[in-house]
């Protein structure tokens with residue numbers, strides 16, 4: 001489809017074309033129901049089955065056992081910043097956080113507002129969040145240990161997760177959800193707004209270890225109570241039905257690609273293409289330190305802000321959109337989530353080569 005641009009937006013972000021085509025084909029009449037999925041009762045058997053199937057697919061694709069439950073929630077990853085301390089705080093214990101930039105800071109701001117005990121065990125603020133801190137200890141008196149697995153704005157990503165022992169690790173995986181394989185066993189909970197790697201905005205995927213459901217106190221707002229949503233299979237209130245449908249299609253798409261292993265290999269090839277270009281001269285100046293570079297969000301600067309502006313506008317003329325960096329880093333950012341193709345990244349790299357020739 002030649003009228004589609006190459007979309008490097010950070011989220012909402014590009015979706016697999018085949019998924020969008022399925023949506024188009026099924027939009028008016030979902031599975032012979034005579035109506036679209038958006039018009040169907042969330043209490044219908046058809047929708048109930050879809051939620052069950054999608055929850056199971058989300059677990060199956062990454063290899064999560066039945067000890068975990070999938071939840072589909074609303075309020076974005078931002079709602080989880082508050083839900084985590086509300087559900088997981090424990091008398092005499094601390095929520096522990098690693099601060100790797102804006103999204104971690106927002107998570108920390110919520111626990112602070114709620115007046116729950118917490119500590120920030122490490123931060124990379126001293127170098128404008130160019131790296132992932134490694135020098136910290138997880139306390140034995142921690143109720144949970146929270147990280148942001150990938151910082152969308154700064155372009156850093158945990159390469160290896162720390163060992164949190166018996167303390168449940170909680171990860172905001174919004175911008176690197178299902179982009180690679182990882183060791184699941186330490187995770188008490190992972191969460192991700194779907195709008196980058198799993199579907200549209202307005203739906204948040206949560207995977208929670210079932211024993212932790214016991215922690216949710218009764219006196220917290222129902223909409224943020226994990227135990228209640230788990231007990232109702234995410235159907236306590238009206239969910240984002242269209243969102244569940246899209247997550248279902250994206251999970252099937254991941255399977256059709258060969259699963260997470262193949263997705264990861266492709267993601268690493270895409271990231272290497274772009275980083276090799278960034279490292280090939282001094283014209284492009286990558287933001288994140290090499291050892292902590294994200295394979296999802298790639299950030300860099302150019303020699304001046306004027307050249308950066310020129311880059312962005314000429315890129316748009318070439319059908320490459322969404323490359324403007326976040327204001328806290330400036331410069332450029334290419335978000336190359338699962339649905340971005342190798343060809344898309346290659347087109348950007350070709351453009352960068354030409355741009356450097358003319359402006360370097």
Ligand code: PMP
Pocket residue numbers: 011075076077078079103148150151152153172173174175193
């Ligand atoms: N965490 C991360 C890592 C993000 O990138 C974002 C959004 N860009 C958020 C949290 C906030 O997500 P939402 O807008 O879904 O609340």
